Amino acid sequence: MSVNYNIPCLARVTAATVTTATFAKPFVPFYLIGSTVIFAATSALGVALVAIDWRPIYDMARKVADVLVILAAFYGLVIVNFLVLSRPAVSATHLVGILALHSLFMIFGFAAARALKAVLFVLLSAAAIYSIVIVHYAARFGDLMRDGYLHDVFGVGEPAVSITFHQNIGMMLGLAALAALGLGSSRIKRIIAIGALPLVLLFMFYIAARGALVALVCSLAFLVGASVWVRSKKLALLAVITIILAVTLASGLLYQRALQDKEVDPKASDAISRTIREIQDPRPGFRIQILARTWDRISNEPNRLLFGRGIGMFPVNEGFGAPDWLLRKTEGARHYPHNVHLEILYETGIVGLLLFSILAFLPIGLSLKRWHSFSPAEKAAVSLYVFNLVSSELSGAFAFSYDFQFFFALAVGIIARKRMNGVAVADMPPSGQARLLSAG
Known part of the structure; x- marks a missing residue:
């Protein structure tokens, strides 16, 4: 098989479009002008671009059949679990939303792996916009954290939205910090990217973006650890x-x-x-109390340990009603255990937890096997997945965290391309192999 190492313009446009679609809903400036419309438009455009250029993506998918088999087994379990345990209490649109939107964003992430720098540039651009807004607000009004909480720096005017700004800002800055490491093609750029890390970490601590702070530290530790692993x-x-x-x-x-x-x-x-x-704080709505309550139910109901209670049943059991899908957020959709592995264990049992855990850590293990041949952009992309995986352990929701599926598939797409490259290298003469491997 021959592999084209020159990234087509269409692949770059596709990667930029699908990354924008992934972050259209949480990106606050889009919220001010209509995030749902932007999400729908960029998603539709992304689907069209993937359909136009489907053949290279299909060739990549053939190289990760092992991952796809486990993926099919897990979502097959999700379907059966829902139909058997959840259907009487939860609308079918919840399952349809999971299957349709998870599939969509995994396809988007997989396609984006063909042009990683476009993905990294979009993330860096989003953080730059956030930084401009924050600096402008600080120049006009002073301390962002006066009175002990982050103020409405974006001028949304809705307390229910602005109360989550600290984590939203921290998440975007953390992703951008890792993206900058991948875009550091020259020594000066790498020095700037590394030098910015302490500032980003301090700012996260300042605004109390705890989840993003921990995720960034873990991602940086992973990058260091992966380099040590090679040696x-x-x-x-x-x-x-x-x-x-x-x-x-x-x-x-x-x-x-x-x-x-x-x-x-x-x-x-x-x-x-x-x-x-x-x-x-003993109030039941805080994270520690939610985690403790969830674990108590799991440990006190051993008869449900194998297959769980059903997809979407956590908010039902909490008394908030059934969840729905992304475009129709019910009250039930706002309540989840804040730990994706705990949620999977609660709703799908040990069987689901085992399959999900294999899926979650498989891209990391496969990446470490080929880490010595990864480019800075590829290493940064895998660290973005680590960032998102850690974030999902601190505040993620299985049904609605679509960025997790995107970055998971992005990492798997990198593995697929490396496997394609390996086949191409094996067909080359020794001199060509040496040139290609040194370029990687």
Whole structure:
């Protein structure tokens, strides 16, 4: 098989379009001018572009048949689980929305893998727009975090929306920071990208974007760990074990301190103070209470441990009613366990959790096998998936986190292209193999 290493213009346009579609709903400036219309338009355009250029994408898909088999098994389980356990209580549009939109964004992510720099540039551009808005607001009104919370920097005028700005901004800045590392083709660009990381991390801490902060730290640790893995697998494994133990110990100490700390400032806006207040707050709507309540139900109902309670049943059991799909957000859609693996265990049981976990970590494992041949853009793209995976463990919802499917498929698409490249390299004479591998 011959592989074309020159990226066609159509592939770049497709990648930019589908990335825009993926972030059309959460991108706040689009919210101000009609995010649903932009989402629908860019999605339709993305589908058309993928359909026009379907053959190379199909050839890529043939190289990751192993991933597709596991993917089919998992979503087959989701369908059966819904029909058997959820159908009496949850509308079929919830299942249709999961299947249709998850498929759409996985196709988008897979297609975008053909032009990674276009994806990275869109993410960097979105963060640049956020930065301009933030700087403009600070210049006019001063401290963003006065009174202990992030103010409505975008001028939305709806408290229910602006209250989530800290995480939205943190997520976009974190993705852009990783994208900048992938676009650092020269030494100066790499120095600028690396030099910006401490500023991004400090700003995330300042606005208490805790989920994005942890996700970015984990993604950077993954990049460092992957580089170590290439040189010494034993050293990398030892480092991972050490980090896990240290994080577990630190988390335990923080939790104990939070339970005993009675002098935390009720207006302090930093990430640690907010976390302590959240741990101490007994109200059922806070994340710690939701996680504890979910785990209690799982552990106290062993008869449902194997196959779960049904897709979409968590908000029903919580008393908020059934969820629907993206374009019709019911009250039930606003409530989920805030941990995608815990949600999968709750709704699909151990069988679903096993399949989902294999799927979630498979792109990372396959990437590490070929890490030495990855370009900076490819490494950054995999780190974007790690960022999103960690985020989903802190605040993700299986049915509605479409960016997870996008970045999952983006990482799988990179693997597919590497496998295609491997076939092409094997058919080359030795001199051509050497030139191609050195270029990678």
